[in-house]
Amino acid sequence: MTNVLKRQVRTRKLIATAILSAMSYVLSTVFVFPNMAPFQHFIDVLAAVLLGPGYATAAAIMTGLARMGFEGRPATSVVSILVAPALAAILYRLSGKIYMAVIGEVVGVGLFGALFSYPVMKLIYGLDLHHFYFYIPFFIPSALVGAVLGGWVLYLLNHGQLAKMQQSFGTQLDE
Numbered sequence: 001m002t003n004v005l006k007r008q009v010r011t012r013k014l015i016a017t018a019i020l021s022a023m024s025y026v027l028s029t030v031f032v033f034p035n036m037a038p039f040q041h042f043i044d045v046l047a048a049v050l051l052g053p054g055y056a057t058a059a060a061i062m063t064g065l066a067r068m069g070f071e072g073r074p075a076t077s078v079v080s081i082l083v084a085p086a087l088a089a090i091l092y093r094l095s096g097k098i099y100m101a102v103i104g105e106v107v108g109v110g111l112f113g114a115l116f117s118y119p120v121m122k123l124i125y126g127l128d129l130h131h132f133y134f135y136i137p138f139f140i141p142s143a144l145v146g147a148v149l150g151g152w153v154l155y156l157l158n159h160g161q162l163a164k165m166q167q168s169f170g171t172q173l174d175e
Contacts, residue, residue, distance in 0.1 A: 001170075009170040016169065017055045020047045021062040028067065035138060037067070040081065041105050041146025042153075048088035048101050049154050049162070052171050056085035074125065076117040080139060083116070084108025088147075096173050098154045105147035110140035 001009075020043050027039035040063055047056035064078035088104030114135035121127045121135075154162060166172040 009168075013051055013055050013169050016051060017047070017059045018062070020051075021059040021066070024059065024063040025066045025070075028063070029071070033142070036142035036145070037077075038142050038146030038149065040064075041084070041109060041143045042150040043146075044081065044085045044109075045088055045101050045105050045147050045150030046154065048085050048104065049092050049098065050165055050171065051089075051169055052093070053086035053089035056089050057082070060085045075120050076113075076135065079117045079120050080109055080113030080135070083112040084143070087112070093173070098151050098158065101154070102147040102151040105150070106140065106143045109143035110136060113143075114139040 024040050024043035027042070028037045031039060040060065043063070044056060044060050047059045051059070060081040061078060064073075064081055067073040067077040068075065084105045085108070087108040088101040091104035092098065092101035094100070115132065117135045117139075118129060118132045122129050157165070163172060
């Protein structure tokens with residue numbers, strides 16, 4: 001791949017990252033579910049499969065920071081999504097299966113993100129949380145709904161369009 005082509009691919013990925021982050025924020029703002037952000041996880045799965053771990057994580061962090069800054073959400077908006085997009089992308093890359101990206105997102109947010117959020121909320125915000133697993137039952141349903149929806153959309157795209165989209169971002173799986 002030439003330097004010019006590499007720059008074009010990198011530029012496409014940066015633009016897609018910004019667009020996906022904006023879509024995630026807008027969808028989470030328009031379609032409100034109490035204490036849930038399923039569209040964050042929907043976009044995380046799309047970004048993981050289309051863009052790879054680094055760009056997917058960047059999109060998720062930008063969305064979380066926007067939610068914190070504009071909506072006054074707590075730090076769990078960022079902490080809970082630090083692992084999930086990368087885990088989803090890595091599992092997808094290793095397996096080539098969309099459902100593995102879904103599992104990566106659900107486990108990344110529902111387990112790791114929930115566990116990482118506990119010390120942040122207890123130590124920084126001073127909340128009296130009784131158990132280290134406090135956030136797990138809150139994060140899993142949101143992650144599950146959004147990740148399954150994202151997986152379903154990718155499954156529908158998988159009949160021809162997904163490979164073309166991945167190729168344009170330089171993230172296609174080697175067959």
